Amino acid sequence: MSGDQIHPVPTGFLRRHVFSTDHKVIARQFMWVGFLGLFLGGVMAMMIRWQLAHPGEPFPLLGMLFWPSSGGAIPPDAYNTLFTMHGTIMIFVGLTPLLIGAWGNFCIPLMIGARDMIFPTLNMLSFWTLFLGVGVAVYSLFVPLGAAEGGWTAYPTLSSNIGTPGDGETLWAISIFLIGASSIMGGINYITTIVRLRAPGMTWGRLPLTVWGLFFTSVLNVLFLPVIGSAMILMVLDRVFGTSFYIPATMAQGGGGDPILYQHLFWIFGHPEVYILILPAWGIVGDLLSFFSRKPAFGYRVTVGALAAVTILSAVVYGHHMFTTGLTAMLGESFMLLTFIISVPGEILFFNWLHTLWRGDLRLTSAMLFSMGVIFVFGLGGLTGIYLATISTDIYLHDTYFVVGHFHLTMAASSLFGAFAGCYFWYPKLYGRMLDERLGKLHFWATFLPLTFVFCAMFFSGYGGMPRRYFDHTDNPYTNELQWINELTSTAAFILGAAQLLFVVNVLKTIRSGAKAPQNPWEVGTLEWTAASPPPHHNFDTIPVVLTGPHEFSNPAIRGGKDWIYQTEPLSG
Amino acid sequence: MDHALTLPRETPRHRTDVALGLVLFIGSWSMAFATLFLSFLILRQRQPAWPPEGVVLPSLGLAAAGTAVLLASSVVLAGAVRRLRAGAPGFAARWALGLALGLAFAALQTWLWSDVWSAGGRPDSGMYEGLFYMLTWFHAAHVACGLLALLWIQGAAAAGRIGPQRSAPAAGVATFWHFVDAVWLVLFLGFFLF
Numbered sequence: 001m002s003g004d005q006i007h008p009v010p011t012g013f014l015r016r017h018v019f020s021t022d023h024k025v026i027a028r029q030f031m032w033v034g035f036l037g038l039f040l041g042g043v044m045a046m047m048i049r050w051q052l053a054h055p056g057e058p059f060p061l062l063g064m065l066f067w068p069s070s071g072g073a074i075p076p077d078a079y080n081t082l083f084t085m086h087g088t089i090m091i092f093v094g095l096t097p098l099l100i101g102a103w104g105n106f107c108i109p110l111m112i113g114a115r116d117m118i119f120p121t122l123n124m125l126s127f128w129t130l131f132l133g134v135g136v137a138v139y140s141l142f143v144p145l146g147a148a149e150g151g152w153t154a155y156p157t158l159s160s161n162i163g164t165p166g167d168g169e170t171l172w173a174i175s176i177f178l179i180g181a182s183s184i185m186g187g188i189n190y191i192t193t194i195v196r197l198r199a200p201g202m203t204w205g206r207l208p209l210t211v212w213g214l215f216f217t218s219v220l221n222v223l224f225l226p227v228i229g230s231a232m233i234l235m236v237l238d239r240v241f242g243t244s245f246y247i248p249a250t251m252a253q254g255g256g257g258d259p260i261l262y263q264h265l266f267w268i269f270g271h272p273e274v275y276i277l278i279l280p281a282w283g284i285v286g287d288l289l290s291f292f293s294r295k296p297a298f299g300y301r302v303t304v305g306a307l308a309a310v311t312i313l314s315a316v317v318y319g320h321h322m323f324t325t326g327l328t329a330m331l332g333e334s335f336m337l338l339t340f341i342i343s344v345p346g347e348i349l350f351f352n353w354l355h356t357l358w359r360g361d362l363r364l365t366s367a368m369l370f371s372m373g374v375i376f377v378f379g380l381g382g383l384t385g386i387y388l389a390t391i392s393t394d395i396y397l398h399d400t401y402f403v404v405g406h407f408h409l410t411m412a413a414s415s416l417f418g419a420f421a422g423c424y425f426w427y428p429k430l431y432g433r434m435l436d437e438r439l440g441k442l443h444f445w446a447t448f449l450p451l452t453f454v455f456c457a458m459f460f461s462g463y464g465g466m467p468r469r470y471f472d473h474t475d476n477p478y479t480n481e482l483q484w485i486n487e488l489t490s491t492a493a494f495i496l497g498a499a500q501l502l503f504v505v506n507v508l509k510t511i512r513s514g515a516k517a518p519q520n521p522w523e524v525g526t527l528e529w530t531a532a533s534p535p536p537h538h539n540f541d542t543i544p545v546v547l548t549g550p551h552e553f554s555n556p557a558i559r560g561g562k563d564w565i566y567q568t569e570p571l572s573g
Numbered sequence: 574m575d576h577a578l579t580l581p582r583e584t585p586r587h588r589t590d591v592a593l594g595l596v597l598f599i600g601s602w603s604m605a606f607a608t609l610f611l612s613f614l615i616l617r618q619r620q621p622a623w624p625p626e627g628v629v630l631p632s633l634g635l636a637a638a639g640t641a642v643l644l645a646s647s648v649v650l651a652g653a654v655r656r657l658r659a660g661a662p663g664f665a666a667r668w669a670l671g672l673a674l675g676l677a678f679a680a681l682q683t684w685l686w687s688d689v690w691s692a693g694g695r696p697d698s699g700m701y702e703g704l705f706y707m708l709t710w711f712h713a714a715h716v717a718c719g720l721l722a723l724l725w726i727q728g729a730a731a732a733g734r735i736g737p738q739r740s741a742p743a744a745g746v747a748t749f750w751h752f753v754d755a756v757w758l759v760l761f762l763g764f765f766l767f
Contacts, residue, residue: 118590118594119594122594184598184601187597187601188594188597188598188601189594191593191597192590192593192594192597195593196586196589196590196593222597222600222601223600223601223604224604225601226601226602226603226604226605226608227604227605227608229605230605230606230608230609230612231608233609233707233711234609234612234707237696237703237706237707241696241697241703241706242695242696242697243696243697243700243703243706243707244697244700244703245612245616245700245703245704245707256619256700257616257619257700258615258616258619261612261615261616265608265612268608
């Protein structure tokens with residue numbers, strides 16, 4: 001119903017720009033929160049890398065501001081907080097709002113030919129619930145007895161009152177609950193919108209892959225965010241009301257609980273969560289590789305099937321995070337086998353992407369470079385995942401930098417590249433101005449090269465035996481031998497951090513004096529490019545009628561000297 | 574979903590939209606309850622005896638009375654929605670009865686808590702008490718939301734904003750209430766009875 005009605009543009013600043021129900025405004029709000037998250041999490045990463053390379057030395061510039069009592073050097077408890085909040089903020093404040101909040105909100109209605117999300121008020125609530133959660137997370141850094149220190153996974157008893165007495169850990173749990181609630185609202189909205197509001201002719205087989213990726217992500221959000229929400233409730237009760245659900249009998253006052261229970265609940269959510277982050281990126285990559293190779297996406301239906309298979313399998317592999325907790329042999333081997341099986345649809349996606357590129361008329365725009373970057377870094381992360389899926393090697397590699405390198409390449413770097421690809425691709429439609437392509441390409445290479453170095457170097461230090469989350473590796477004669485790898489890694493990481501200034505400059509420059517974006521700068525046919533840049537409040541003057549798939553490129557049936565058509569044009573035209 | 578009220582007239586298509594959203598919401602929230610219930614079962618399994626020795630058991634009679642009242646409220650509300658859709662009179666009165674039964678459940682639940690509390694049962698007394706408060710608190714939070722929603726529909730009906738032409742909000746709230754009810758039934762069977 002909200003699909004074919006034109007709602008009047010709201011008047012008044014608050015309704016238009018703050019408490020707006022327009023999916024495009026909400027997308028922009030999510031985007032800026034996402035970039036704020038990447039900035040905060042990125043600064044924390046720089047501090048972590050500083051401590052690893054130069055333990056005990058004062059952190060340049062900001063050190064004296066945050067830790068005057070230690071002369072600007074990072075104290076051990078602050079280091080724990082840094083790696084805890086780095087992970088939490090990057091995942092829940094950086095990547096989730098960018099990929100799912102911003103690109104999900106912006107793309108779904110525009111790509112399926114709808115005027116807005118199906119539940120616009122719920123959409124607004126989703127953003128403000130996230131905002132509240134982000135506020136709680138940031139506030140938790142400044143509370144009595146200290147911020148969260150239990151790692152982003154917050155395993156008890158590290159995260160119990162015994163391990164982390166500060167109120168920050170409680171607020172951390174509350175903020176995860178709030179951000180999770182926001183994702184559930186978004187997920188319900190996205191699924192219902194995709195099922196109910198597709199324009200006439202937009203069959204399931206003509207949906208852009210971006211929408212497919214977001215659809216599967218939403219399914220996982222709706223199913224598994226409640227699990228972490230409940231796990232957080234148990235944690236808050238343990239911390240505030242003195243229950244002992246996660247406290248082993250030897251430490252509890254009353255009956256004994258089970259810290260491993262938390263690990264199960266966390267990873268029942270946590271493994272789908274990595275696919276929640278990567279599926280939208282995979283969807284975006286699937287589309288962009290076709291758009292900038294000027295070829296149809298190879299094996300569209302198989303790609304969608306593989307995405308579906310990954311979605312289903314992602315729910316049954318979580319035990320590979322827990323091989324060292326004493327799972328029974330049968331359970332451990334089952335999880336190992338299922339984890340190997342999930343790599344099969346992953347490989348299908350890879351071959352389809354490579355075949356899409358094969359003999360294509362490649363246009364190496366910034367968005368395309370970042371899309372190809374996703375293939376590369378996810379490939380590296382995926383191959384090293386085999387060692388972690390195998391019980392015998394995982395027991396050796398568990399909790400080392402090998403794991404840190406692996407999950408940063410897969411879930412962190414791939415999602416980040418997907419988010420940047422989306423940003424370079426849709427920014428012209430979002431704001432009506434072109435980002436600078438030359439700066440964009442420079443940004444890609446200045447990000448891609450040091451990033452690959454940083455996380456590949458971690459494979460070496462981790463394989464060498466360097467444990468993650470240790471405050472100082474130099475006070476142990478064995479890990480001290482590996483300190484030179486840490487120093488190299490940190491240098492590359494600082495270059496990676498500094499390279500992000502190129503993006504900041506690019507956005508500032510575009511806001512000030514960016515070229516006005518034409519309606520369809522990339523010459524692609526999906527529905528968002530039939531609308532003006534930026535689209536009007538109601539997106540489409542008349543609801544489009546879809547006649548072809550999203551990837552009709554270089555089809556001999558296309559006439560008029562073009563190699564593409566809009567989805568609203570007939571192929572024989 | 575609340576924009577439904579500002580729309581001129583409800584269509585079957587809109588009802589389906591709301592119904593799908595509600596199914597997804599309830600499916601999602603079932604996962605939250607399932608997680609807590611699974612945790613309860615695992616932690617219960619870990620104890621040497623269940624119920625543990627010397628623990629103050631909450632009154633089974635009060636819990637059973639609460640179950641009866643809650644089930645009755647669901648039946649009444651389902652009847653109210655049926656009448657609303659059919660255009661038959663008596664919706665507001667039946668809805669008010671359902672609301673009153675819901676409030677009665679809240680009163681019984683409060684009685685149950687004060688019983689356990691005055692006998693010395695605190696969340697940190699032991700695993701049994703911890704699980705008791707955890708499950709009932711989380712459920713009660715949903716009862717509270719449900720009661721507010723029931724009240725909202727009552728007000729909307731009194732203001733003439735609910736009628737045979739626009740029944741989706743009432744039907745949605747009733748469905749949510751049935752869900753809260755079903756969760757309680759599982760809780761009653763799993764925690765109080767067995």
